[in-house]
Amino acid sequence: MALLLQIKDLHAGIQEHEILHGVNLQLDEGEVLALMGPNGSGKSTLANVMLGSPEYEVTSGQILYKGEDVTSWAADVRAKAGMFMAFQHPEAVEGLPVVQFLRQAMSARRSSDVSALEVRVAVMEWLEQLGMDPSLASRHLNEGFSGGERKRNEVLQMALLDPDLAILDETDSGLDVDGIAMVAKGVNMVKDARPSMGVVMVTHYAKFLEVLHPEHVAVLVDGAVVASGGDELATEIDRNGYDGWK
Numbered sequence: 001m002a003l004l005l006q007i008k009d010l011h012a013g014i015q016e017h018e019i020l021h022g023v024n025l026q027l028d029e030g031e032v033l034a035l036m037g038p039n040g041s042g043k044s045t046l047a048n049v050m051l052g053s054p055e056y057e058v059t060s061g062q063i064l065y066k067g068e069d070v071t072s073w074a075a076d077v078r079a080k081a082g083m084f085m086a087f088q089h090p091e092a093v094e095g096l097p098v099v100q101f102l103r104q105a106m107s108a109r110r111s112s113d114v115s116a117l118e119v120r121v122a123v124m125e126w127l128e129q130l131g132m133d134p135s136l137a138s139r140h141l142n143e144g145f146s147g148g149e150r151k152r153n154e155v156l157q158m159a160l161l162d163p164d165l166a167i168l169d170e171t172d173s174g175l176d177v178d179g180i181a182m183v184a185k186g187v188n189m190v191k192d193a194r195p196s197m198g199v200v201m202v203t204h205y206a207k208f209l210e211v212l213h214p215e216h217v218a219v220l221v222d223g224a225v226v227a228s229g230g231d232e233l234a235t236e237i238d239r240n241g242y243d244g245w246k
């Protein structure tokens, strides 16, 4: 499979404060990369920088997506090009019905108006496949959603937006055991429907990875990748923590 994402010696941070000190990563189409690392190591920062968050400044290095240098692309342009991110703390948007939000997002992704009917049908299909409550579709985005419902809703968004690269940050945080399994299975279902999709999954739990089976595991400590390998790395972290790399 072709190279999907390549991060080369990426330095980024806020104002004068550098958080990422030369990150290197790469991912092929159809592969899952689990990004692990202790609290504060820069995982969310990296995820945000990959998606072009204006909050962070890239001072050197490159982000290549499908061979194109997207380092200076705006977040909405990256989204349109098929990069998707589920945020660690998704926001509630007052008064915005879930279906309407999804219609806007799908239309932007396809550069053409998606009919309300098409959205509703797709939403209902995926809600059923993901084992989610159909009433979610008629609620307002994230208003009064429990942490678990928000995460499930993000998997739904990912399913509907057909991303080429999905970046999921802390999808497991605040989820109960069933929620973790559901989200991991949901990601697998979306991957089955879209085998060429690459996934970067930020997680703390090996348990999550038992369902997801990532091809690669990378460990970020103090803003740099200190180890990369396969599943066994996640198991080792589960057993011994990050002490060996700090």
Ligand SMILES: Nc1ncnc2c1ncn2[C@@H]1O[C@H](COP(=O)(O)OP(=O)(O)OP(=O)(O)O)[C@@H](O)[C@H]1O
Pocket (backbone or CB within 6 Å): 014, 019, 037, 038, 039, 040, 041, 042, 043, 044, 045, 046, 055, 170
């Ligand atoms: N917008 C910001 N303003 C100030 N400091 C920030 C900002 N974003 C990140 N940082 C700092 O950069 C470091 C890395 O934070 P980041 O959120 O990327 O860590 P993380 O690996 O995602 O941690 P966790 O596992 O707790 O989610 C932290 O010290 C954090 O305080």
Ligand SMILES: [Mg+2]
Pocket (backbone or CB within 6 Å): 043, 044, 045, 088, 170
């Ligand atoms: Mg984080």
